[in-house]
Amino acid sequence: MNNLLAKLATIIDPERISTEPARLDELSWDALSEGRIHPRHEPALAAPLCAVTPISTAEVQKTVRFANAERVPIVPFGGGSGLMGGALSVRPSIVLDLRRMNRIVEMDGEAASARAEAGVVLEALDRQLSQSGYILGHDPWTVPVATLGGAISTNSVGYRAGIYGSMGEQVLGLEAVLPNGEIFRTRAVAKHSAGIHLNALLIGGEGCFGVITEATIRIFPKPEVQLLSAYRFSSFENGYRTIQKMFQQRLRPALLDFGDDEEAPAQGALLYLLFEGPGALAKAEEKLAAAVCRGGGAAVLPRGVAEDFFHNRHEVARRFTHNRRQRRERGRDGVYRDWIHVALPSSKVLPFRRAAREVVENHGVRLQESGLWVNPELFSMRLGIEERSVPNARLALEETVEALLRLVQDMGGSMEYTHGVGVKLAALMADEHGYGLEVMRQLKRTLDPNNIMNPDKMGL
Template sequence: MDLIATLRAMLGPAAVLSAPAQRARYARDGLGPWRGAALPPALPDAVVRPASAAEVAAVLHLASTHGVPVVAVGGATGLMGGAMPVRGGLALDLRRLNRLRAVSRIDLTADAEAGLVLGRLARALRAEGLHLGHDPWTLPVATVGGAIATNGIGYLGGKYGSAGDQVLGLEVALADGTLLRTRPAVRASAGYDLRRLFVGSEGTLGIITAATLRVFPQPERRVLRGWSFPEFAAGFAALLDLHALGLQPALLDYGEEFGPEVPATCTLFLGWEGYREEVQAALRRATRQIAARGGTPLPQGEAGAFWRRRHVVAQRLRRRRQSEWLPPRTAFDFVHVALPPSAVLDYRARALAALAQHCVAPRECGLWTHPGLFSVVLAAERDTREEASAAVGAAVDELLRLAQDLGGAMEYCHGVGLRLAHLMAREHGAGLALMHRLKQALDPAGILNPGKLGLDLA
């Protein structure tokens, strides 16, 4: 293909990979075949590894001219197939854009390139006495650009918000090769907030090349505590009490596990961080409220162990990416829905009833970072993996539709990609047609991550 030769001349031969084994590494992200949507792998025609924003812009200009799809890839940990090149074209691996351009301890900002791995950014900030607010499970692998493009959320989301909330300014390469920079101002009332347009856009409107992030002082004090509750509703009542008080923990992880070998208890971990007096006051008041709802304190070591283990899954992922880790006739999936807290108990009861009807087992239910952000992990075993996947997929769809019907959003941190594309019209109504028009305006040749977000279905 002429385009590959042109790209090699432009970026250097080492930055353009076309051998089958190299391309195969980009055929999947975290949407494995064990999930509720059994999708075949999708090979790109070539992998391009630019080293600067200018190179990204030049690649996009060329791809637009040739009408060739471009799929941004960061750490490829995305769970929805967003980084899968379903229409071929170029996989644009951004991990060579990995510089921390500037840090300001006065402004509390960091200018980071999009391919910088979050864990490396967190370590660099720590050396400056600063703190990265975004701390997802996949911190050791996921990138700044991937986190913003999916508007992810991390363990400390209760205090620092989503990845998008932490963006002050963006540098974005547009489809035609224009490099756009939004002003990294703390507040702006000067027209459209273009920055927000790219948050959660999963590489369909532009390629994020760098971001100015809001960062935070290293907390003077962090406390973590755990409690158990005999039933979900009791712990949830405690969380609603804190919510009503305006007492927002930095870490909120409340979960119940199902299964014959697991005792049916619910475990709550809360954490606060900040300056000493605020942390002490929050802990004291929360402890009182939780005791009043029947929470039994866990041994102190358990909360600490929970915190230390929080990235283990990502480290495992880095070692054995596409390995088969489930029995061959099993599939599993999850939902992460955003509900009004007032709807959570009703949702939980109806979701469990729906799973029973589908003969799909709940593995875990829980809340993360906020009393309205509810997740369910589910699994099914059938005669074949395909049958198990179909059963899990149908159950997931019903749970997502139920969240929509109760006034919620079908996903709160992993994006849409391919996996949830079929429910975008139901999620957004007339909003999906508007998204489609925005997409056409920004990417008239349709080269940016085609086939994602249900935009083709509008």
């Protein structure tokens, strides 16, 4: 190994290479807590050989070429906030920490686009854009920690995806280093019909097909107004039907966050909405949404309730940045928790929720909450089980999660809409994609015959 590192140090500036144990420990794990891993799909773990912190595409290229020649795996690492173990170190690898590639290379206000390096943290990117009157639009909980490259690689969804789209939908063009060290660039245009779109190789690709080094993304003018509101419905079903009506009337809130709390049933189900943009438009949309909600029997809550919710929306992620190690060990506080974030046709969400309750009860697990994000087709559930309640609580919880995800697949939905696959959902990829998984595997073999690019992830 020392030989290998000595060789690497002749290729890139040794200052970029670290073997410091604490740093390697931090870079060996993302935000997948151990309690959320199915006991039968435990990944093999291996400490990274070293971390490389490139500052340019050329340095990424040199590192990847070296790794390919030496048959050493590479793990691209952004903010390390991925929840599925996509950035976990499962073989002795070179971890490529991209966070020093954090420049905004170009901003074109007239075209409403920006080109930035992949390691820029979303919050920093948004702050810089705001100095010129623009916003990033992509607004996940993890704005203070996730990077542009990580968000594209998981096709992440944010609070305001209702009008700005997912991170992948904001991408116009990409620059990436492929496993053979070639630099690959796609044209940064709104649409083309000149062959299949190769951005799709990297959007949601979790670093398995290449390292994204730069992205040109759509940006948006700062909204003139932001109108927040909150409503209480007597039940999840009532609220759900009302939200469906809103969408049938072509209302598209920037933010839609809806859910109930099974442990406080008297509270009913809460809906938070945000309309933003030009004042006249946002006000008209809010008025129409309020009428639909009142028509659905909702109680209007004070605006302050919605404002508190909105202003605290990144707090969990800020806490995550301060206690990563503790988070990894979560599930050791006597309760195992997990959740599902699935996509289903709107006609299937309530039937799925009913069937899911039965599955959850049969496994002796507690359903804690159900919710919607962005629109009526993106549905989530949070589950929990006390460690002492059954002999193997983690197994019971993860069996429940798998049973629910298979049920989603059987009902024509997708098992995950926002966090990716990583190691956690890899075992379900064959059922998710059928022969499509073989297509992905063949692509992987063609582009990465030595299997160096984030191996053992996504079921590839």
